[in-house]
Amino acid sequence: MKKVACGLARVIAWFTVRATGLVFAGSALNAAAQGSVNVYNWSDYIADDTISNFQSRTGISVSYDVYDSNEVLETRMLAGRSGYDLVVPTARPFADRHVRAGLYQPLDKSLLDNYGNLDPVILQSLADIDPGNQYLLPYMWGTTGIGYNVDKVKEILGDDMPLDTWRLVFDPEIVSRLSACGVSLMDDATEVFVAARAYRGLPTDDYSSAAAQEAADVVAAARPYIRYFHSSSYISDLANGDLCVAHGYSGDVLQARDRANEADNGVNIAYAAPAEGAVVWTDVFAIPVDAPNVANAHAFLNYIMEPEVIAGVSNYVAYANANSASVSLVDDVVRNDPGIYPPAATQERFIVLQTPSDSQIRSMNRLWTRVKTGR
Amino acid sequence: MSAIKQHRRAGFPWLWTALAFGYVFLYAPILSLIVYSFNESRLVTVWAGFSTRWYGELMQNEQLLSAAWLSIKVAAVAATIAVVLGTLAAMTLVRFRRQWGARSMGIMVAAPLVMPEIILGLSLLLLFMSMADLIGWPASRGQGTIIMAHVTFCMAYVTVVVQSRLAYMDASLEEAAMDLGARPLKVFFTITLPVIAPSLVAGWLLAFTLSMDDLVVASFVSGPGATTLPMVVYSSVRLGVSPQINALATIIIAVVVVAVSVAGYLMYRQDKQRTNMQ
Helix, strand or coil: CHHHHHHHHCCCCCCCHHHHHHHHHHHHHHHHHEEEEEEEEEEECCCCCHHHHHHHHHHHEEEEECCCCCCHHHHHHHCCCCCEEEEEHHHHHHHHHHCCCCECCCCCHHHCCHHHHHHHHHHHCCCCCCCCHHHCCCEEEEEEEEEEHHHHHHHHCCCCCCCCEEEEEEEHHHHHHHCCCCCCEEEHHHHHHHHHHHHHHCCCCCCHHHHHHHHHHHHHHHHHCCEEEEECCCCHHHHHHHEEEEEEEEHHHHHHHHHHHHHHCCCCEEEEEECCEEEEEEEEEEECCCCCCHHHHHHHHHHHHHHHHHHHHHHHHHEEEEHHHHHHCCHHHHHHHCCCCCHHHHHHHCCEECCHHHHHHHHHHHHHHHHHHHC | CCCHHHHHHHHHHHHHHHEEEEEEEHHHHHHHHHHCECCCCCCCCCCCEEEEEEHHHHHHHHHHHHHHHHHHHHHHHHHHHHHHHHHHHHCCCCCCCCCHHHHHHHHHHHHHHHCCCHHHHHHHHHHHHHHHHCCCCCCCCHHHHHHHHHHHHHHHHHHHHHHHHCCCCHHHHHHHHHHHHCCCHHHHHHHHHHHHHHHHHHHHHHHHHHHHHHCCHHHHHCCCCCCHHHHHHHHHHHCCCCCCHHHHHHHHHHHHHHHHHHHHHHHHHHHHHHHHCC
């Protein structure tokens, strides 16, 4: 027994030494960080060879972490000293808020030779939240629209009914017929209210409380036929065939489509950017103000802006990128998919979300809660 | 006597039902997780035939594997430090019970047990930030800060476990050893430690499990390059849980089952030896 105790003591001592060593070594290693770059991106938002190619070409080692929501990123950014060199928030309202809070540092465009490859239209669309495009570099963009189960919806509504319309989720006459099969809306007041105003043909840049009330009335009329409000669970429900129509992000719906195809379960999913106007969103790269490896962050951005690289990412994640030089290099399947690169007529009606003021957010949230609970 | 026996027999089917219900309640979810790790389909809910494809893909998944390795490393180191510190705290609390301060210390030690994780995580984050401001350490957050955070709450659990064992320990054993001329350190290693060893092992395992399991505190205090397994799993939930996670969980369960069986066998053998000696 004595031997056991001595052995135990020795083991404990060994572990303690190792452990303290690890703690100190770990922090020393991070502090010394040279020749590395720390990237914090959405999960599944890069091609599987992008990072390894960058590492083998430049010799800069990449530590790549992922998150699953803008809120998680925002918490890290607001806490400060996150240690990251590159982050990928959604432009509105997140990156907008962050730029105004001074969380990011200006990009050094002299280090970005490939900057000219970026789509000037998208850069222009960001100019109102980031004058002169000083802080934000667009990465991928997409739309919020409608994902649907092709066979079931056609069976219920007939073959003639156009499906690229917000009527699928807001017209009580149509939603009531679809409700048994399942209709979902996103749990996001701004997205849903803007979509509801587009459906009614009302101006979509009006965020006053009267405008929100009009939108809330539209949603309330369809409310009895909506199964749930959620911003991500529709992905698996569409793929499994448990849901017929979902209001959601283009990329997520296309994920659902691919997953159903992969499972070969006979479920046929399609995405439509509504012709009345689809909300367009952009995810952007930014360098936190306290980033430890600024030069390497620029090297990574410059690499990402190479047409071949970003086209590879688009092929992998099935999102449209913000790099006009890369479009010809994107696979035909992706490039000709109207859900990813919508036709010009739809593009003209794109709605760019504004960032509502605090009091507007309050009134929208109040109405939103009331609509969701059905009171 | 016979009345009691009859009563027992009458309760027999109920006992079995309750037992079966208990087993199903505890193990059916784990069983379904294991079964679906051998599913051919990517959809978790659709059975499409047997395959070991996800185990193959798991071996290719650098991100998931390195996160699992980091979690194991963090849990082992944190549990070990927590056992050392927790034992010291328990010794102090039991031996110096009468001192003022010891009593309030006893209450304070238990605080992390009842503190919501999110408060613990946030307060540790703030502590690390202000420490970095004041003394420049820890300069950046990562593996080291996760270990420190985990030690903080694991230590509380270890203290409680070890304390209860120490409180029931026969003090005359130590007194006898000291009467025979052993120094306090010698007494600790040759008498006290063997007696409380089972509680140290229990405390270590408990701390290891808690650390492996933790998502909230770790996501507050982690930094670049330090993504633990629960963080990876949670961030991939948005795009649906990949069966690779089922495969990884199955491997972990297999390891735990083997470890618990071996530990059970060793304990059984030791028990038998002890009864033989008597």
